[in-house]
Amino acid sequence: MLKIALIGAGKMGISHLAILRGYADTDIVGVCDTSKMVTDFLTKHGKFNCFSDYGKMIAETKPDAVIVAVQTKFHYSIIKDLLEKNIHVFAEKPFCLNYEQSEELVALAAKNKVVNQVGYHNKFFGTFQETKKIAVSGALGDIYHFIGESYGPVVLKKKAETWRSDPAEGGGCLLDYASHVIDLLNDTLSPITAAKGTLLKSIYSGKVEDAVYSLLELASGQTGLLSVNWSDDTYRKMSTSITLVGTKGKLIADANELKVFFKDDNALDGYSKGWNVKYITELQGGVDFYLRGEEFSSQLNYFVRAASGLAPNTINNFASAAKTDKAISIIKKSSK
Amino acid sequence: MERILFGDNQFFAVNHISDSKSREQSIRFKDDSAIIKVLNDAIGAGINTFMCTTHDRIANICDIIRDNPEKYKDFKIFPCMPYAHKYANAVTELGIAGTLKQYVPGNFFGSLFKGGMAFLSKDYEAIMELMIDAEMKMFKGIDTPVIFLQNVITDLLLGLRAYDMLAAFHAYIKKKYNAEAGFITMNMPKLLSVLEQAGITNPIICASINKAGFRMSGGKDIYEETLNTKKFRAIAMQVLGGGAIHPKEAIEYVCGLPNIESILFGASSKGNIENTVLNIRSFDIKNN
Numbered sequence: 088m089l090k091i092a093l094i095g096a097g098k099m100g101i102s103h104l105a106i107l108r109g110y111a112d113t114d115i116v117g118v119c120d121t122s123k124m125v126t127d128f129l130t131k132h133g134k135f136n137c138f139s140d141y142g143k144m145i146a147e148t149k150p151d152a153v154i155v156a157v158q159t160k161f162h163y164s165i166i167k168d169l170l171e172k173n174i175h176v177f178a179e180k181p182f183c184l185n186y187e188q189s190e191e192l193v194a195l196a197a198k199n200k201v202v203n204q205v206g207y208h209n210k211f212f213g214t215f216q217e218t219k220k221i222a223v224s225g226a227l228g229d230i231y232h233f234i235g236e237s238y239g240p241v242v243l244k245k246k247a248e249t250w251r252s253d254p255a256e257g258g259g260c261l262l263d264y265a266s267h268v269i270d271l272l273n274d275t276l277s278p279i280t281a282a283k284g285t286l287l288k289s290i291y292s293g294k295v296e297d298a299v300y301s302l303l304e305l306a307s308g309q310t311g312l313l314s315v316n317w318s319d320d321t322y323r324k325m326s327t328s329i330t331l332v333g334t335k336g337k338l339i340a341d342a343n344e345l346k347v348f349f350k351d352d353n354a355l356d357g358y359s360k361g362w363n364v365k366y367i368t369e370l371q372g373g374v375d376f377y378l379r380g381e382e383f384s385s386q387l388n389y390f391v392r393a394a395s396g397l398a399p400n401t402i403n404n405f406a407s408a409a410k411t412d413k414a415i416s417i418i419k420k421s422s423k
Numbered sequence: 424m425e426r427i428l429f430g431d432n433q434f435f436a437v438n439h440i441s442d443s444k445s446r447e448q449s450i451r452f453k454d455d456s457a458i459i460k461v462l463n464d465a466i467g468a469g470i471n472t473f474m475c476t477t478h479d480r481i482a483n484i485c486d487i488i489r490d491n492p493e494k495y496k497d498f499k500i501f502p503c504m505p506y507a508h509k510y511a512n513a514v515t516e517l518g519i520a521g522t523l524k525q526y527v528p529g530n531f532f533g534s535l536f537k538g539g540m541a542f543l544s545k546d547y548e549a550i551m552e553l554m555i556d557a558e559m560k561m562f563k564g565i566d567t568p569v570i571f572l573q574n575v576i577t578d579l580l581l582g583l584r585a586y587d588m589l590a591a592f593h594a595y596i597k598k599k600y601n602a603e604a605g606f607i608t609m610n611m612p613k614l615l616s617v618l619e620q621a622g623i624t625n626p627i628i629c630a631s632i633n634k635a636g637f638r639m640s641g642g643k644d645i646y647e648e649t650l651n652t653k654k655f656r657a658i659a660m661q662v663l664g665g666g667a668i669h670p671k672e673a674i675e676y677v678c679g680l681p682n683i684e685s686i687l688f689g690a691s692s693k694g695n696i697e698n699t700v701l702n703i704r705s706f707d708i709k710n711n
Binding site for chain 2: 104134326369375
């Protein structure tokens, strides 16, 4: 049984912990967090073996794999340390604060042959997986325009500053929110190589942007729009969508629903001329333990299988997340 | 529990398959009067139990119910707590301790003694009790015979194996509110065996149960086996599988299963409400 430890028991860390323990096949050997409020709860009510020093935890519990869910600014040093100890790593997104560090970790993970994954969970939605399948199939013809969007209600008024309001700590809509869409576009079409006319808008936050609007160009030559705003009250929760406009059709996908219009019949197996609508109920496989969404369980299941040698380490690996970090830096640079 | 329970997802733009439908709902139910009108339609169709999340807007609905005691004299509410997005957004911004400080103190300053002591001594059960009390405030004077823990918390505690907290919720609801605790879950078979081990007999469990197998973790077979062999009071939700199944077929499937005490559904139009009720009643007659 795979021995797993967690570093960082915040919102994502605890969610990962519950999913991993919920679906068995793993042994959670240790949990590390600096909040005593949290580790006391996990010790008392979950009987977890908790630590406040991750180095001590690794030395004592000798995990095969570690989930890193601390703030992004701590990723590089912790992950580097884990990779040097030949431990498989699942890190939360975004990967690193600058892509030179990301690329260094990609090389180190490859050299030490450890399994590596980053938590861009959108790629585990059935709708976005189908989107990629359709984009790659060529059924949409020449995809001459795309729109990547994400909106949600995170920062809705001026508030006391936290790490989320510090650009040096990975705060801001670009790293935290837009990274999901950027990652999806990179993977579904091809990596972002240039950004033009980028607007990073502060709406309520003092030091960081709350919205990102940009014109993007991809390695494939395709161009399109990025529009992301985490200060949008009209959304109940984060909503991410991708629109692809091609010479033979158009596709609009979000986490729940895939709508595709084809100009001709026989464009693709299972689809017909005109609008086709498919829902998550048809496109998403079930999971053994559910918390917050199938995608969260599926991504961890994939990581555990990869670390156990049962799945290829291709989806959301460090190399793919490093490309996203690079795209983020391209977009940031173009705003200046 | 009544055979048919009326849900609230449609009122708060919760739609599991379509963001655009959820937007339409949000526009349609902007005013509380639109919600009340649909609730009255449900009552007209013979449904007297409203199962709803502890969303801020439910407080307004509770005011209307309290103001019309004669009209709503048989009306019951099954509160489901907490309204998770409120806390989830707060945790993202304030962290876990910060969120507790923000929400436990919602009555923290008022009940500084109990809250303050609990917070300092990390008595998590006492903190949970304070949060339950805060969520229950809006229902004062309304009949709430069953009080539910939302699936995100049930399943979080289930995954973490903090089983004693599930038992503590059950015990506190009985002690303080003289009501039955219910648990909403996406992992019904697993939850039931945990509750049984904790000594909770014949628990009320609300779970996704539908012909498509949607959100039935571990698969439809183990759900059916659990319904066939175990003793508990099941409420079937998401019976339409998010709209993936033809309504009549969907209801026929759920009505044909053993051990399902109630069926929970939500709808926005009078026609849909009446059709669903009619379908359930007629399949029930056929099966008896």
